[in-house]
Amino acid sequence: MSARIVFSIVALLSALCFSGGCTARPEDKLIQAAAAGNVQDIHRLLSLGISVNCVSRDPDKFTPLLWAVAQRREKTVMALLAAGADPNLRDAQGKTALFYAFSNQEDLSGIIKPLVLAGANTVEYKSMFATLPENDPNRIAFEQASKERMTSKEGNKP
16 A cells, blocks of 8 residues: 555544544543633533643644633633643644733733743743733733732742
């Protein structure tokens, strides 16, 4: 069998699995719920013991949190962070949730602030947010949350 035929078969099977045409893993269901913003399903699936930091089978290797941020699902982001989602996990391209929250066209401050307060790596993205105008809600949320996090860490020192 030629490599081209094998690749075509693999691509077809992958497409079927990603579109729900094969039995999905419980992790896939969690990822789908996060992408769709279905907080009720997220809670139900997490209660079954599925890892909040599971990774998708697709080539992008997204976590539920990465999907929720990429889809601009603020309530879903909050629910995943409350359940212990790691905001510093990276996709296949090395990007974190904070990268996907960065935008100079949409107000995503309601996603940015919780990510930073949950421990997102701010050093990596500080220069990116600094390119936004000073009155941009995303820049303001990033800077305020960074200060809040720093202040709360200082307050916890013995």
